[in-house]
Amino acid sequence: MPTTLIQNGTIISSEESAKKDLFIKDGIISLKNAEETADRIIDADGLLIFPAFIDCHVHFREPGNTHKADMESESCSALAGGVTTVCEMPNTNPPTVSIQNLKGKVEIASEIPNCDIRFFFGVTEMKHIDQLSDLFTKDEYTELRKRCCGVKVYFDNSTGNQKANEEVVEKLFEIASNLNIPVVAHCEDAEINDASAVLIKETGIQNHSLMRPPKSEIVAIEKALSLVRKYGTRFHVAHLSTAGGLSIIKKAKKEGFSVTCEVAPHHLFLDEGDYVRLGALGKMNPPLRKKEDRQALLEGVNDGTVDCVSTDHAPHTLEEKNAENPLDAPSGVPGVETLIPLLLTAASKNQISYEKIHEVCFVNPNKIFNLRKEEIVEGSKTKIVLIDPNKKVVIHGENLKSKCGWTPFEGMKVMGQIVGVI
Ligand code: DOR
């Protein structure tokens, strides 16, 4: 295999970031023994080098909804965005609620190059919990369970209608605790959402945020935390969107509970004011919130309350998004390819550090979901991303590789470009 020498780049790590040469032979990284020459020499002066990123919340739609996206198209999108490991959600068709269905997805994923796709198991009924237990206890599934990064549960319906009732949720928290696997939850309270929705009589898209109000997220998190207190479950809040939810999590963490959370770029970089421009392209669950929430979430990232930034990459076709009544359009936006450029742009404004980006898009998801990815250290085989932090780019949906061909960040000027993944 040809050798590669990458010179003068700045390697970002959780220890200390530093300019170092990197020598790669047979896919193995060496920092100490960088030889003078190699078959390929890359001058990385002015470039940042990260271990390739992890997006721990994506929907790749396969099987069942491949008109929106598929594993191959979305993996290309991920790679273009510097992401080579993703955790994929169970709301496909069929959903990932059985060992057989998980096997089917793992088989498709094994043919996909350049992206390590892990899968969340889904639970909507008691019998799915039995399947989950079998997966994590029976010897015959030792290999298969390595592809499963945890279990996902919905407290209210979203795309794919996977809401679980309270009895199922409680049993799941108990069993997942015994199995020591993380429970990721979509935290919106169904009763509050239903009661809020009936009050809305108009069709404007901005009503989406009123129909799924902040209180809904807060109550859902509180209910889940009461189960964490009872069973000690490892609990992860998906796509946290509110300042209120954040402060509850901050408190629970201080009390020592095993709770982690993630925020999505759309909740960090967009708010309700963007509905005017975006229409239904700004519709997702949980919905866009206020500027103050955005601000609080960014603070949460920097003070360590927020563990991961992950995209909830959820492509739908433009045709579906252009429903006559925007409130009938499906919820969800793509994001895996724009995650890192958006965070680098925040870094260019001193809102976040490169080390923090590494932490929330690599170190923490790697740890929480036990993905077994390596840092850039002597002898590791990790994929690396070269980034030019000073390159200006304008985001255009038509240039992105996701099958859906659009982005809620259309026209946004970002600072930072993925130069390559090795
Ligand atoms: O906006 C969303 N889209 N939220 C979800 O919970 C699901 C996702 C999807 O799959 O479309």
Ligand code: ZN
């Ligand atoms: Zn999601």
